[in-house]
Amino acid sequence: MQSRRQFLAASGAAAGMLLTPAWAADKATKPNDKMGLAFVGLGWRGGQLLDAFSKFKDVEVVALSDADEERLGKVGEKFPKAIREVDMRKVIDRPDVDAVIVATPNHWHCLAAIRACQAGKDVYCEKPLGHNLWEQEQLIKAARAGERIVQVGTQQRSSPLQAQARKLLHDDQAIGKLSHVVVSRIGERKPIGQRNRPLVAPSTVDYDLWVGPALDQPLYRNEFHYDWHWDWNTGNGEMGNWGVHVLDDVLNVALADKAGYPSAVHSAAVRAGWRDAGNTPNIQVAWYENNTLPVQMIMSNVVPAGALKQATDFIGFDTGYTVFGEGGKFCGSRGRWRAIDNDGKVIAEKGGSAGDGIHQRNFLDAVLSRDRSTLNAEVETGHISTAWCHLASIAALEGEVVGKTHTPTSNEAWQRLQDGYEEQVTGVGVYNPPAPAGSIEVDPKTGQVKQVESEQAQQLVRRAYRSEKWKREFEV
Structure with a gap:
């Protein structure tokens, strides 16, 4: 046997x-x-x-x-x-x-x-x-x-709630024809500190192995672990942290996995209010043009974020998304969702598993069957969802360098989103003037960015490595 x-x-x-x-x-x-x-x-x-x-x-x-x-x-x-x-x-x-x-x-x-x-x-x-x-x-x-x-x-993606929500929106058409989606990550975080001298890694850490393929740069934050998220050299900020989850929800539920890559992305971002060692944004807005539904995103690690919500008519969960339809709105988040009609009456509401446990079992079962089509978040699906996050960051970083932007399809809504962003940033305060919004064009079939001028943005397309040896190890 x-x-x-x-x-x-x-x-x-x-x-x-x-x-x-x-x-x-x-x-x-x-x-x-x-x-x-x-x-x-x-x-x-x-x-x-x-x-x-x-x-x-x-x-x-x-x-x-x-x-x-x-x-x-x-x-x-x-x-x-x-x-x-x-x-x-x-x-x-x-x-x-x-x-x-x-x-x-x-x-x-x-x-x-x-x-x-x-x-x-x-x-x-x-x-x-x-x-x-x-x-x-x-x-x-x-x-x-x-x-x-x-x-x-x-x-x-493994939560039964997602399949139920997808059916409600697309098969049952509970809120009628869909018009657009607003994605939200509103959640407070704190500054990570700003040291005068570089942070020394704990003596228990093999720092050479920890840095690995990244550039060996001095660290000026207070804590070694976790706060690497807010350094472009090792992390991707909130867009690459919670942003992946909420954007993946939208691609799966609201867009029924039909959107693929966007054709253009417009974004403005800044690290406002904090004088610390972080260099990733704590406030960001983005607009995604794609072949399914227009998608807007609002993100703020500084609360409250009333200006961003008002600019998008957002009524959903702070970390989640709202789908707008001709007959009402659908609000989704981790482990819960609700649909309301235009009078504010709840049409349907569900709560339950957020997917942990089920998702890991789904992986193990696929390992045993050798059938990758049974995976709920197969690597290519995860690549697309993560790409949406990277593309917004790339667009925002392009704005920091060249202020390169062009008018999205729905100019009035994008202008309103930018106005809300500027109001939010002004309310928080900044140490350096925020950069204008940036834009990138994307091949919707391959996800390739057509032109990148910002050196920092290029690091999210294909980064610089500590040595040629490290770069070669990635090459397949």
């Missing part, structure tokens, strides 16, 4: 086919033969994923990796049988590892996943899929070349 591990290794023969997994039949004679998982990146989200995956009886946590030995040791206490390694390559290459769960900082996402694919392992990669567009494209190539199962951690 073919063992479960032999079945997984021979996945190419069954690619694209839904089969009764050999592993399931093998359990009768090998009850302890479980799917071996390695976890790379053990921070806040990495810990959540460990909890989610380890609840399943058909998996075993066999290896753990993190560049911080202290963190590695603390997490390892919960999984004493798991091998612990600071260098991820030592766990990815292990023969008892069948799948790798990636929850590193953003600048490591794609390379960790590429390494796993090339080692013959399947991958669950936390969102955003990658730090920039080119790396994400390389990961897709690696997944296809090795016929790997790769799921992206936009777990809300």
Whole structure:
């Protein structure tokens, strides 16, 4: 009888086919033969994923990796049988590892996943899929070349609420013909500090491994962990953090996954009110032109954000989206939604799972069946959702350099959105004058940006690496 591990290794023969997994039949004679998982990146989200995956009886946590030995040791206490390694390559290459769960900082996402694919392992990669567009494209190539199962951690796609909402809007047409969508991420964050001297990494961190492919730049924030999100060198700001979730919801539910890439993106962004070491925006607006419905986005980590909401007639959840229809509005968020008519009466309302648990099980089932079409957030789907975030950031950064903008299809609505943005920024205050809005044109078939003039924006298309060696490792 073919063992479960032999079945997984021979996945190419069954690619694209839904089969009764050999592993399931093998359990009768090998009850302890479980799917071996390695976890790379053990921070806040990495810990959540460990909890989610380890609840399943058909998996075993066999290896753990993190560049911080202290963190590695603390997490390892919960999984004493798991091998612990600071260098991820030592766990990815292990023969008892069948799948790798990636929850590193953003600048490591794609390379960790590429390494796993090339080692013959399947991958669950936390969102955003990658730090920039080119790396994400390389990961897709690696997944296809090795016929790997790769799921992206936009777990809300696995929530039953999403399918119900999609049916309500498109099959039942509960709010009539749809006109446009407003996406929102309004959530308070705090400044990350501004040191006079560079921050020294904790002694427990292998800093060379932590930096990896990113540029080795001095850090002036107060905290080493997590606040890498707000540094373009290692993170993607709020647009690449919560923005991926809410935009993915819109692409899936409101646009029924028919939009693909936008054809143009217009955006204005600034880091307002804070004198700190962060360089990613804390206030941003964007307008996406696409072949389905116009999409506006408002984002502010400074609250309240009444000016942004008023500019878009937004009535939904602070972190969520509102779909506007001729007969009412639909407001969606993580784990809940409601539809109201034009008189404000609730037509339908639902609450429930946000997708965690279900999403991880969906990945494991796809690993067993070798059918990537069963994934709820397959790598190419995750690439498109993350690309929408990167494209807004690229457009805004173009504005900082050249103020390059052209008039969107609906000029009045875009002007109103910019007016709301300027009012929000003025109310918060800035230390440097905010840049004008920027625009980019995008090939809607490939997602390629047609022209980029800003050096910083280029880093989100294809970044500069610490060395040629690191760049070559991405190339597939």
